[in-house]
Amino acid sequence: QKEVEQDPGPLSVPEGAIVSLNCTYSNSAFQYFMWYRQYSRKGPELLMYTYSSGNKEDGRFTAQVDKSSKYISLFIRDSQPSDSATYLCAMSPADSSYKLIFGSGTRLLVRP
């Protein structure tokens, strides 16, 4: 079993829809939770991060962490065609390694 599980999609939604992307994890030591966006043949771009539990909002994006359920989510409001990309969740324990452990990514397509 992978430490971080993410539905690969693809997820296809109409422009303006609310998108929900999710990851589950098994390692209770994870404290840092990040969401990255990756366009085709590009490097991942950091969108949001949360430390420990709770919610965080930045413009059209909201990140949620539920440590009791080992479940994290990213919500995108008023989705745009330019949001079409692969979304990667990444996690890390608060120890000296600081390595990121990624999900396999969810491919999102926003239809005009």
Next chain:
Amino acid sequence: DAGVTQSPTHLIKTRGQHVTLRCSPISGHKSVSWYQQVLGQGPQFIFQYYEKEERGRGNFPDRFSARQFPNYSSELNVNALLLGDSALYLCASSPGGLPNEQYFGPGTRLTVT
């Protein structure tokens, strides 16, 4: 400000050959991490360097090695290339190596034939 730069952009190698990939971090960043991303998968951690010292190593064979230079740039070396080493190699730069402040470069796409 310039982001993370990586070179070369693409390269093609033959099995058994050696390859060196290069990364220049964002100005002021002292930590560099390397990741391997196979098509359709998320990136996998290979190494992290901070202040020229190795701070972490992922589950990769000894054919993979890296180093960080006094100007904080870094090289990733892979010996005895295998077909399975074909991937996008990503470099991430951060001020101190914390997980929430890692910024990725565009990657080097390596094809092993």
